[in-house]
């Protein structure tokens with residue numbers, strides 16, 4: 520199943536919208552992660568020691584942005600090349616940091632659900648199943664590449 524131009528455009532357009540309020544949406548994203556999987560709190564250095572999800576934390580924002588941005592880049596590659604291409608060094612880094620942090624496969628489903636909920640929140644009326652499908656498909660490809668790298672390094 521290919522990735523269409525329409526899907527690529529939907530992903531790009533919705534990222535443009537969310538990008539306009541990173542503090543808000545990164546907070547929402549992490550709140551959703553903890554609502555779905557409270558135990559995930561212990562994984563993140565910037566969440567472990569605080570009672571609430573910290574506002575305007577640079578590391579929190581960086582992780583949220585990475586997940587959204589890399590999924591968006593994956594969408595572009597899927598349309599252009601029909602596959603995900605993450606630079607070797609980047610993929611090695613992503614594999615090692617997640618392995619080292621104690622991330623396991625089911626966590627990727629949690630983050631996907633949080634991503635979808637954040638899109639819903641940010642897009643309002645512009646959100647629909649087609650948008651969700653495009654993001655899900657791109658995210659699944661990226662997550663698969665990271666999980667495979669984690670297995671290789673383990």
Ligand code: HEM
Pocket residue numbers: 559562563564565578581582585586589590613616617620622626627628629630658661662665
């Ligand atoms: C760190 C990307 C999924 C947990 C990182 C870093 C990147 C990254 C680039 C390095 C630090 C940074 O730049 O913020 C991604 C991408 C993901 C993904 C692209 C999915 C497509 C996940 C999942 C979990 C997770 C599913 C677990 C729920 C962590 C943790 C760190 C980390 C615990 C260390 C950060 C810290 O404690 O300071 N990730 N990640 N990530 N990631 Fe992910």
